[in-house]
Each structure stands twice: as structure tokens, then as C-alpha cells.
Amino acid sequence: MFFKGINHYGNLGLILDFGSNSSQPISQEVNTVFALLQGLDLSQLNIIPSFNKIVVSFQNSQDRNQAQAVIEHTLAKANLTNSQKDRKTWNIPACYEDSYALDRERIQATHGLTKEEVISRHTGVSYYTYYIGFMPGFPYLGDLDPSLITPRLATPRIQIPARSIGIAKEHTCVYPKVSPGGWNIIGQVPFNIFSLEHSRTSLFLPGDTIQFQSISEKEFIQIQSKDLAFDEVIKEFSQ
Amino acid sequence: MNRFRITRTGTYLTIQDWGRFHYQHLGISPSGMMDPRIPEALAAVIPQHQNQFLEFAYVGPSLKVEQGAIKVSVGGQCNIFVQKNNNTQIEHAPYTSINLFEGDELTIHSTINSVYGYIAFENGLGLEPCLQSFATDTKAQIGSVNRPLQIGDQFKISQDVSSWELQSNEEVNILKQTNFKVHPGPQLHYFADEVVQSFVSSPYTITTQSDRMGLRLEGEPLKSHVSHDILSEGILPGCIQVPSNGQPIVLMRDIPCTGGYPKIAILDSEDISKIAQLPPGTKITFDF
Numbered sequence: 259m260f261f262k263g264i265n266h267y268g269n270l271g272l273i274l275d276f277g278s279n280s281s282q283p284i285s286q287e288v289n290t291v292f293a294l295l296q297g298l299d300l301s302q303l304n305i306i307p308s309f310n311k312i313v314v315s316f317q318n319s320q321d322r323n324q325a326q327a328v329i330e331h332t333l334a335k336a337n338l339t340n341s342q343k344d345r346k347t348w349n350i351p352a353c354y355e356d357s358y359a360l361d362r363e364r365i366q367a368t369h370g371l372t373k374e375e376v377i378s379r380h381t382g383v384s385y386y387t388y389y390i391g392f393m394p395g396f397p398y399l400g401d402l403d404p405s406l407i408t409p410r411l412a413t414p415r416i417q418i419p420a421r422s423i424g425i426a427k428e429h430t431c432v433y434p435k436v437s438p439g440g441w442n443i444i445g446q447v448p449f450n451i452f453s454l455e456h457s458r459t460s461l462f463l464p465g466d467t468i469q470f471q472s473i474s475e476k477e478f479i480q481i482q483s484k485d486l487a488f489d490e491v492i493k494e495f496s497q
Numbered sequence: 498m499n500r501f502r503i504t505r506t507g508t509y510l511t512i513q514d515w516g517r518f519h520y521q522h523l524g525i526s527p528s529g530m531m532d533p534r535i536p537e538a539l540a541a542v543i544p545q546h547q548n549q550f551l552e553f554a555y556v557g558p559s560l561k562v563e564q565g566a567i568k569v570s571v572g573g574q575c576n577i578f579v580q581k582n583n584n585t586q587i588e589h590a591p592y593t594s595i596n597l598f599e600g601d602e603l604t605i606h607s608t609i610n611s612v613y614g615y616i617a618f619e620n621g622l623g624l625e626p627c628l629q630s631f632a633t634d635t636k637a638q639i640g641s642v643n644r645p646l647q648i649g650d651q652f653k654i655s656q657d658v659s660s661w662e663l664q665s666n667e668e669v670n671i672l673k674q675t676n677f678k679v680h681p682g683p684q685l686h687y688f689a690d691e692v693v694q695s696f697v698s699s700p701y702t703i704t705t706q707s708d709r710m711g712l713r714l715e716g717e718p719l720k721s722h723v724s725h726d727i728l729s730e731g732i733l734p735g736c737i738q739v740p741s742n743g744q745p746i747v748l749m750r751d752i753p754c755t756g757g758y759p760k761i762a763i764l765d766s767e768d769i770s771k772i773a774q775l776p777p778g779t780k781i782t783f784d785f
Contacts, residue, residue: 270733307731308728309728394525459628
């Protein structure tokens with residue numbers, strides 16, 4: 259058990275602390291507690307999980323104080339090693355060709371890798387979804403093969419194309435929409451990963467496992483032209 | 498059917514309500530009105546507002562009734578005029594009901610010594626909620642209308658106004674302050690005692706680089722002896738984060754949902770609305 263305790267976060271929030279590190283076992287506990295909190299009916303406004311913290315916000319401090327007692331009581335007797343249910347395993351097509359990989363050549367040069375090595379090392383890992391943050395449907399995935407670990411861009415780009423695959427530090431991501439951002443762009447996914455039309459909203463959810471599969475530009479354009487809805491993507495690319 | 502059209506947007510005209518909650522774990526920010534005290538005061542004048550308000554910053558919009566008639570009320574410190582169909586101009590006070598008939602054009606001038614103003618409409622704006630809220634988050638492109646409003650945008654209000662009787666709220670008391678009470682931030686210990694002392698003893702100026710996402714401040718730099726880069730964690734409106742240049746940013750309603758800068762302090766939630774109304778150039782102070 260990594261859970262360390264609960265502190266106040268301003269006058270309307272709580273922060274649950276799971277230590278100062280990031281790891282998959284810590285994240286699994288965070289996401290187990292997140293699911294537990296969602297089931298508690300705490301009159302909360304938001305529950306925000308991240309690598310090693312959960313922030314919960316409330317409408318007023320009375321609700322907050324009542325919830326703190328309930329959470330402390332619940333966590334004291336809960337089994338936090340329970341694995342999550344409903345997790346999906348994704349096999350996501352990704353195109354690493356030049357038109358979609360703004361920073362791939364620089365990554366190759368920085369790490370002394372060939373194009374094929376960058377692709378095989380990025381597709382060779384089954385990534386864990388830590389949490390969704392930064393922007394709607396943006397997944398923090400990890401961990402990268404150590405040979406791909408790269409700092410964020412010193413100056414963030416003003417516009418990153420939608421569905422771009424980025425890497426930064428030990429994590430990888432997919433940008434759901436056009437956005438400013440500082441991740442190194444090495445590829446692109448051929449369908450939307452965020453949809454207001456589907457109850458899931460975000461294609462990837464915490465705890466999901468994602469493995470990318472390299473496709474050619476031709477295959478990319480072919481899949482992209484189908485303009486797949488979430489249900490079709492789920493059916494075709496997840497288990 | 499009653500219909501009006503936006504004929505001037507002013508600056509940063511968006512649809513807002515009390516906020517979009519329960520979605521921050523999907524990366525979707527709470528959004529909502531920058532200063533909900535004003536719509537609360539407008540609710541006494543237009544009780545059937547349907548939680549669909551227009552929010553503007555600095556310069557107000559113009560809107561013209563093209564069909565039927567509508568009843569509105571404007572809140573905030575601003576001058577309000579109606580150009581009647583017969584070319585006469587009438588000035589109205591904030592927090593009073595304004596009846597607008599076919600051909601009438603409402604124009605709201607700049608906000609005075611403040612930033613945000615609001616318009617409430619009897620029977621709302623005929624909008625469908627998006628993820629349980631009417632609020633617009635322009636950065637994430639989420640909302641009943643997922644962008645700032647533009648000239649030509651039309652709104653249709655199917656229900657007719659129930660009574661043309663004039664109403665007003667005489668008891669509006671929107672307080673202004675420049676000293677803010679803060680709570681300790683989760684990374685307060687990232688800052689040495691003398692740095693924390695600067696934070697509470699020297700003034701910070703609100704800069705022009707401020708919007709619905711955050712207010713960038715300028716003052717005595719706050720350098721951390723630990724790091725200005727933390728593992729990203731959940732953030733809430735009111736968090737005061739300090740990037741590596743040492744200049745604090747007060748996060749507002751359109752926050753990114755997680756952030757990787759240390760937070761020295763968190764504004765009291767009551768004060769988020771108050772700080773939102775301070776124009777760039779205003780000097781503010783903090784106190785634990």
C-alpha cells in the first residue's frame with residue numbers, strides 16, 4: 259500500500275498522497291482508489307487522479323470536511339490491491355513516416371538510433387495509461403524504452419496536429435486535438451481519440467494498456483478516410 | 498419565436514453557467530463564470546435565466562432583436578444603451594430589466610474599473626447543454642457553443658416573455674479588494690522562508706497576459722530551492738503556481754486539469770471571483 263494520507267488543498271479541496279514517485283504499481287493503487295471514491299457519493303465536484311496524487315474538489319468546506327472523514331474511514335478498511343475491472347487492451351495503428359513525425363529525425367540524432375530502431379522501440383512496449391489530463395482525452399502513457407527518454411522541447415510548439423503521438427521524459431502520449439505543446443512528435447494515429455458523441459468520451463481510460471503498431475502512410479490514409487466512430491475503433495482495435 | 502443576433506462581439510464574448518463538473522478526470526476543465534456573484538445578483542431580476550448567460554470582458558457586445566421581443570438584464574460596472582427602432586437612445590442601469598422589441602439594439606460599453614460583465618435572458622438562450630453544462634471552454638473547444646461568439650450568431654428563444662413589468666435588484670453589493678487570503682499550497686516547502694516572506698510582503702501586479710485560464714503576475718521573483726518542475730498533479734481554480742521564471746500564475750476557471758509547476762499557495766475560493774475583476778496593472782498582495 260502506497261497511500262500516505264489526506265491533506266487539505268485550499269479551502270474546498272483534498273489531496274490524497276501516494277508518495278513522491280511515479281510507478282505502475284502506485285498508479286494502479288491511485289486508479290483503484292479513484293474508482294472507490296467515484297462509488298462513494300461524496301457530493302464532490304471533481305476527482306482528479308494523476309501519477310501519485312488524487313485531488314478532490316467540493317462546493318463548500320462543510321461537504322469537504324464530511325467527505326474527508328468518509329474517505330479516511332473507507333480507505334482504512336479497503337483492499338487497495340484489487341485490480342481494476344473494465345480495462346481495455348488496445349492495439350493502435352500508428353504512422354511514423356516523415357509527414358506525421360516532426361521530431362523523429364532529431365530523436366534519432368540525439369540517441370544515435372535509426373528510424374527503424376525508434377519505431378521498433380516505441381512499438382515494442384505495451385504502455386500503461388496512468389491518467390487523462392492536460393487537455394480533454396489526453397493520455398499519459400508509460401514507460402518508454404529508456405533509450406527513447408527525451409526532455410520536452412525547450413520552446414513548446416504553438417500548434418501540434420491533432421492525433422499526434424508525442425514522447426517526453428519517460429512518457430508517451432496522443433494529442434486528441436490541435437494544441438500547443440512541448441512533447442516531441444514521432445507519429446500519428448489515424449482516428450479520433452476523444453468524442454463527445456460517445457459515453458466513454460476519452461478512448462483511453464486510466465489502467466488501459468496500449469501497444470502501437472507501425473503502419474505505412476498508405477494504410478494510414480486508408481484508415482483515416484473511414485472516419486471511424488468510437489464504437490468501430492473499440493470493436494476493431496481493443497480487447 | 499423570438500430571435501436576436503450578435504451585431505458586435507466586444508471582447509471575449511462566451512456563454513457561461515456555474516461550471517462543468519465531474520469531468521476533470523477526463524481532462525475537461527470546470528470553466529463557468531469568472532465572477533458568479535454578478536449572475537447571482539441578476540437572478541433576482543431575471544429568475545427564469547435557465548443558467549444560460551453571456552459573459553464579456555472589458556468591452557461589451559451589441560445585440561439586435563430581429564423577431565419578437567426579449568427581456569434581459571445586464572450585470573457588472575458598465576454603461577448600457579438601447580437604440581430603439583425609432584432612432585431614440587435610452588440608457589439603462591445595470592441589474593434592471595430591459596425590454597427589447599423587434600429592431601431594438603442593445604449595446605454595452607466597456608466595463609469600468611473591472612473586467613467581466615454578464616447578460617441574463619428571460620427563458621435563456623435556447624441552448625442544449627454539452628456534458629451537463631452550457632459553459633464554453635474555448636481552449637478545449639467544449640460547450641453548447643464551443644467557441645467565442647461571433648458577429649452574426651443568432652439565438653432563438655421560443656418561449657415568450659411572461660411580464661413586461663420592470664424589475665430591478667437594488668441590493669447588489671459587489672465588493673472589491675486587492676489583498677487576498679491564501680491557503681498553503683502543497684509545495685509551499687519548495688520555497689525558502691525568505692522567499693515566502695517576499696510572497697506575502699511585496700505587491701504583485703496583474704499583467705495583460707491574463708485570461709480565463711489564469712492571471713499572470715509580475716513582482717518579486719519566487720525561486721524554489723527544490724525545483725520548478727514537479728510530477729503533474731490535479732489543479733483547481735485558485736491555485737497559485739510558480740514556473741521557473743519565478744513569476745506566479747493564479748489559475749482561473751479554464752484551467753488545464755493537471756499541472757507540473759509547484760504551487761506556493763491556493764487562493765480562498767471566495768476570492769477567485771474578486772481577483773477575476775481586477776484589470777491588468779492592479780497591484781495585489783497575499784496573506785496566509
